[in-house]
Amino acid sequence: MALPISYNLRNLRQRPGATVMTGLGIALTVTTALFIMMLLVGLRQAFLSTGEPLNLLVMRKGSETELSSVVTRGEALRLQNLAGVATGAGGRPLASGEIALAIVLPRPNGVEVNVSVRGLSAAGREMRPSVRLVAGRWFRSGQREVAVSTVVARRFAHAQLGDELAFGKGAWRVVGIFDAAGTAYASEIWANVDQVAADFDRPVYSVELLRARDLAARERLLRRVGEDQSLALEARPEPDYYANQTRSGIGIEILGTLVAIIMAVGASFAAMNTMYAAVAQRGREIATLRILGFSRASILASFVFESVVLALAGGVVGILMMLPFIGVSAGTFNALTFSEMVFTMQLTPALAAGALLFAVVMGALGGAAPAWQAARQEILAGLRD
Amino acid sequence: MTLAQFAVKNALRNPRRSLLTVLSVGVSLLLLTFLISLWRGFFQVPQAPAAVLRILSRHRVGLTAMLPSYYRDKMAALPGVVAVTSMDWVGGRYLNDNPENQFGQLAADPDTVFTVYTDWTVDPEQLRAWQRDRTGVAVQRLLAERMGWKLGDRIYLQAKTWPADFDLRVRAIFDAPSEWQVLLLSDQYFTESVPAMKDRVGIVALRVASEPQVAQVSQAIDAMFRNAPAPTLSQSEKAFQLYFMAMMGNVKEFIVGIAAAVVFTILLVTGNTMAMAVRERTREVALLKTLGFTRRAILGLFLGEGITLALLGGVLGTLGARLLLLGLSASSWGFYFHHMRVTGVEIGWGLAVAALVGAASTALPSARAARLDIIAGLRHMG
Numbered sequence: 001m002a003l004p005i006s007y008n009l010r011n012l013r014q015r016p017g018a019t020v021m022t023g024l025g026i027a028l029t030v031t032t033a034l035f036i037m038m039l040l041v042g043l044r045q046a047f048l049s050t051g052e053p054l055n056l057l058v059m060r061k062g063s064e065t066e067l068s069s070v071v072t073r074g075e076a077l078r079l080q081n082l083a084g085v086a087t088g089a090g091g092r093p094l095a096s097g098e099i100a101l102a103i104v105l106p107r108p109n110g111v112e113v114n115v116s117v118r119g120l121s122a123a124g125r126e127m128r129p130s131v132r133l134v135a136g137r138w139f140r141s142g143q144r145e146v147a148v149s150t151v152v153a154r155r156f157a158h159a160q161l162g163d164e165l166a167f168g169k170g171a172w173r174v175v176g177i178f179d180a181a182g183t184a185y186a187s188e189i190w191a192n193v194d195q196v197a198a199d200f201d202r203p204v205y206s207v208e209l210l211r212a213r214d215l216a217a218r219e220r221l222l223r224r225v226g227e228d229q230s231l232a233l234e235a236r237p238e239p240d241y242y243a244n245q246t247r248s249g250i251g252i253e254i255l256g257t258l259v260a261i262i263m264a265v266g267a268s269f270a271a272m273n274t275m276y277a278a279v280a281q282r283g284r285e286i287a288t289l290r291i292l293g294f295s296r297a298s299i300l301a302s303f304v305f306e307s308v309v310l311a312l313a314g315g316v317v318g319i320l321m322m323l324p325f326i327g328v329s330a331g332t333f334n335a336l337t338f339s340e341m342v343f344t345m346q347l348t349p350a351l352a353a354g355a356l357l358f359a360v361v362m363g364a365l366g367g368a369a370p371a372w373q374a375a376r377q378e379i380l381a382g383l384r385d
Numbered sequence: 386m387t388l389a390q391f392a393v394k395n396a397l398r399n400p401r402r403s404l405l406t407v408l409s410v411g412v413s414l415l416l417l418t419f420l421i422s423l424w425r426g427f428f429q430v431p432q433a434p435a436a437v438l439r440i441l442s443r444h445r446v447g448l449t450a451m452l453p454s455y456y457r458d459k460m461a462a463l464p465g466v467v468a469v470t471s472m473d474w475v476g477g478r479y480l481n482d483n484p485e486n487q488f489g490q491l492a493a494d495p496d497t498v499f500t501v502y503t504d505w506t507v508d509p510e511q512l513r514a515w516q517r518d519r520t521g522v523a524v525q526r527l528l529a530e531r532m533g534w535k536l537g538d539r540i541y542l543q544a545k546t547w548p549a550d551f552d553l554r555v556r557a558i559f560d561a562p563s564e565w566q567v568l569l570l571s572d573q574y575f576t577e578s579v580p581a582m583k584d585r586v587g588i589v590a591l592r593v594a595s596e597p598q599v600a601q602v603s604q605a606i607d608a609m610f611r612n613a614p615a616p617t618l619s620q621s622e623k624a625f626q627l628y629f630m631a632m633m634g635n636v637k638e639f640i641v642g643i644a645a646a647v648v649f650t651i652l653l654v655t656g657n658t659m660a661m662a663v664r665e666r667t668r669e670v671a672l673l674k675t676l677g678f679t680r681r682a683i684l685g686l687f688l689g690e691g692i693t694l695a696l697l698g699g700v701l702g703t704l705g706a707r708l709l710l711l712g713l714s715a716s717s718w719g720f721y722f723h724h725m726r727v728t729g730v731e732i733g734w735g736l737a738v739a740a741l742v743g744a745a746s747t748a749l750p751s752a753r754a755a756r757l758d759i760i761a762g763l764r765h766m767g
Contacts, residue, residue, distance in 0.1 A: 022657060024653055025654055031646060036639075103447045112628060114448070200446075200450065201614070250484075255423075262413075262416040262419075263416060263647065266650060269408045273405045273406060277402070332636075
């Protein structure tokens, strides 16, 4: 026969100081682990949500990043006239020769960091429907004008509407601010590709972005570009390119896992301490329960359960403490764009469930040995306590 | 029996609880020491005396924009400049993209690189061998040991950053501080293989005669190229490192946040243990008081016990962190931890935090014990 749950709950209330302290210890552990995992999920989310399935990114063969890729204007022209490329307004092909750069800009506090600049054409904007203008207007060709993401506007100095950013051969006026809906574009500055080419003396594009008419056409284009020996280029679906960049979070992942494991071990020891104290205090009570007919197994289960309940409460508190962090933006270095990648922290249901499970494991680990001791205790010795 | 002995005896009275507390504090301090080491590795890189005299000059727009290589000669002519060399980022793929095969690769000028980096040492015979062989490379000793390379070994780098493969031979193994775990290949071979980099360089490194000249020469360089097609940004080596650190994003805040959580956890754990200990010994404390022990002595007794437990955990944790880091450095992930160290400084910090937190968390329970009313205490039921 199992002991009623209310027995455990009352026991926890009996020693409020120890319960709260142990619970808080577990809560903090969960908070720390969750904090790091929320960063990681946010980073992954940003990369995984970037790219349209029908868009193809064409880069130099062997090149891993847009930065080190070169596509000549001649090659770009050939690419956009391939069969299967979709057409947009006015019948022109949906294709955009683009230049990707990393430039240095000051933060509001004066510290200089790298930021990505993308030179693109009107078609390039059309091919990225997730990016919406929220203030001002788009840049015009032939003008030294840029549009910046809401994130860049916030994180860098002189990046507000009407401000001037100094890079390339002079000042660029910020004429628009766009919202990139949490995608990787949120870390970028956009400008007209020909103006960027002139400013940086770059007669060639970095990449060519193509829109396939449909999925079948996409597969044909992928093969067509890859097999063309005269091009030495390679095409990949745009989402794949960004999904590949999730590994820029590996540093956070290693650090996070290490921290979570170490803290969990520490918190388990603390829980063990509390539960041992509980068992020691209740020697007579446990013996009485045994006389009443509760089996060793049910006493074991009851104490493990008590520890798990305590940990679970700690886990819930830990999750609650992290709620205000949802949507907070953070930045990390992306080796592939050689600039800062900005993303927002995310709490998914799976992550919350994982955090609770983490707490339960800590509680079970901490409760197992004391519960075992309670169950094995001799009845007579217990009564004499 | 002295008071200290009494405190030790008390701490050992419930050995299991003390052990669990020590272990718990130890594990937390292991993590804290690890974080301190990470922090110092990132933000307090020791400056070699030679590094103070070095200037790094890059394109103002960023590291991905290149400078014309004739800049090097113009910079060399400036007063105060003793030696000049240039470097390019190579970024090829060695075997595969696995973390254990990641290391820095730079194209350098074999004739001048060691005249600027005077704190790097190389056998003159090996240096000549590298200078003679266009496809030769010089490898930093720690890197060579990690990869198991010896003189004469063949290294093949596949195209990644640049569209060219490099077939290389180890000609020299040089000694340099551990943050420089790099492979240097001859810039002549590099520019021949990568036509786009002909007459262009990524970074110019200079050595000046005295420390005050670092700022002077940096300003002179930037002034010289202010209106040139490629304006420069020249910085001391330290400032250059800080620029890299700034790109790491919010790492600083993360480390502080986690460390705060860890310290607070220790506080809770030790506090909880000491509260239990005090409660258990209520009657005993009252007895001590009747025997004439002052409040102060009782306060000291419990504080001593708490600090002892925390310090024991501290010793365990800091030494554990040292072992953990030694293990990690030897593993295939070693590259990511090469800048981290647990030395006397980190251990000292760890122990100081342990003692402080031990004292802070015990303060409340010990104060309660010291203030205890004798009659109520004697009547207390366990």
